[in-house]
Amino acid sequence: MIQPHGGTLVSKIIPEKEKQLILEDLHLYPFLEVDEDALMDVENIATGVFSPLKGFMVEEELLSVAHSMQLPDGTVWSIPILLQFREKPSVSAGDRVLLKDSQGVFRAVMDIKEIYKIDLPKVARLVWGTDSEEHPGVKHFYSKGEWCVGGEVWLLKEADIPFRDWILNPEDTRRIFEYRGWKTIVGFQTRNAPHRAHEYLQRLGLEIGDGLFINPVLGWKKSDDFSSETVLKAYQLLINNYYPRNRVILSGLATSMRYAGPREAVFHAIIRKNFGCTHFVVGRDHAGVGNFYDPYAAHRIFDSLPGDIGIEIIKVSAVFYCSLCECMASDKSCGHSKEHRIYVSMTEIRKALRNGKLPPQYILRPDIAELLMKSYQVTGAR
Numbered sequence: 001m002i003q004p005h006g007g008t009l010v011s012k013i014i015p016e017k018e019k020q021l022i023l024e025d026l027h028l029y030p031f032l033e034v035d036e037d038a039l040m041d042v043e044n045i046a047t048g049v050f051s052p053l054k055g056f057m058v059e060e061e062l063l064s065v066a067h068s069m070q071l072p073d074g075t076v077w078s079i080p081i082l083l084q085f086r087e088k089p090s091v092s093a094g095d096r097v098l099l100k101d102s103q104g105v106f107r108a109v110m111d112i113k114e115i116y117k118i119d120l121p122k123v124a125r126l127v128w129g130t131d132s133e134e135h136p137g138v139k140h141f142y143s144k145g146e147w148c149v150g151g152e153v154w155l156l157k158e159a160d161i162p163f164r165d166w167i168l169n170p171e172d173t174r175r176i177f178e179y180r181g182w183k184t185i186v187g188f189q190t191r192n193a194p195h196r197a198h199e200y201l202q203r204l205g206l207e208i209g210d211g212l213f214i215n216p217v218l219g220w221k222k223s224d225d226f227s228s229e230t231v232l233k234a235y236q237l238l239i240n241n242y243y244p245r246n247r248v249i250l251s252g253l254a255t256s257m258r259y260a261g262p263r264e265a266v267f268h269a270i271i272r273k274n275f276g277c278t279h280f281v282v283g284r285d286h287a288g289v290g291n292f293y294d295p296y297a298a299h300r301i302f303d304s305l306p307g308d309i310g311i312e313i314i315k316v317s318a319v320f321y322c323s324l325c326e327c328m329a330s331d332k333s334c335g336h337s338k339e340h341r342i343y344v345s346m347t348e349i350r351k352a353l354r355n356g357k358l359p360p361q362y363i364l365r366p367d368i369a370e371l372l373m374k375s376y377q378v379t380g381a382r
């Protein structure tokens with residue numbers, strides 16, 4: 001089995017007996033109210049999804065990651081994991097505090113190491129390559145505030161997120177992979193319902209690996225992506241009706257999308273390594289948004305990392321439908337010129353579905369189209 005990033009799978013879940021003591025002495029602790037994104041990150045830290053991170057970053061870690069894509073010890077890491085506040089929190093370094101959600105439920109314990117202020121646009125330029133609020137990831141980052149609290153966390157109680165049953169942690173997935181006897185596992189990142197170009201990449205993964213791990217992001221996404229529930233249902237349909245079920249695992253990843261393009265591709269690869277994947281698919285414009293990133297920057301970044309990330313990257317160029325090949329293909333597998341190529345656009349698919357039109361079968365399977373259309377009827381505008 002592939003080693004977790006940094007060598008050890010982090011586990012920071014408070015044992016039951018100890019939890020009881022904390023709950024009896026709640027009045028002894030200062031507390032901080034945190035949002036859903038932060039609670040999802042706490043859980044990802046505590047269950048090893050973000051190994052080797054043991055907590056929210058202190059300033060030294062943030063600066064090291066932002067400037068040189070590595071943690072202070074040299075381990076490759078590309079995305080800051082921060083606990084942000086809009087106003088200076090009234091706790092101090094050295095405090096052991098409780099993190100509670102907006103409903104007042106205590107979810108985690110945090111040992112505060114440092115409270116510091118960050119230059120939001122500067123961090124955005126380093127990580128996202130832009131400080132523009134037109135970028136949904138940057139806008140979301142700004143909205144969280146410039147005060148950061150760094151330090152280790154311990155999970156007390158899992159967040160009440162929808163689709164809990166759909167989420168496997170790295171300990172689970174590693175055990176499943178071992179049980180199934182898989183040696184090579186291809187990780188697939190997605191935030192949207194599957195169309196035929198996704199399917200092309202997934203079938204590629206099924207050819208290469210013993211198993212395919214489809215791991216859609218269930219956290220915050222920009223409003224024009226499909227809802228998490230719809231994405232999961234569509235995948236379930238695809239897997240049950242078309243794929244060899246015993247060669248695919250579907251599991252949600254509860255973290256927000258950052259839309260940080262190339263840097264997020266590295267982050268996504270590290271996470272899948274922690275789940276036990278040996279390979280990770282990076283397509284055209286991975287985790288990109290609008291025209292903010294060169295479509296192949298997310299491929300090139302893997303050639304200039306400050307160290308080895310220890311997972312094999314399957315780089316795939318743009319996939320399209322070729323009207324002469326009469327199938328999905330890429331530059332590498334189709335010899336025809338541009339005018340025969342139809343690129344799949346999720347925006348176009350959504351537009352068609354919203355108007356009650358089925359996209360062509362070679363773009364989107366009709367049964368999946370029907371399911372997606374129903375999601376519009378249920379959720380109205382989305």
Ligand SMILES: [Zn+2]
Pocket residue numbers: 322323324325326329334335336340
């Ligand atoms: Zn062709």
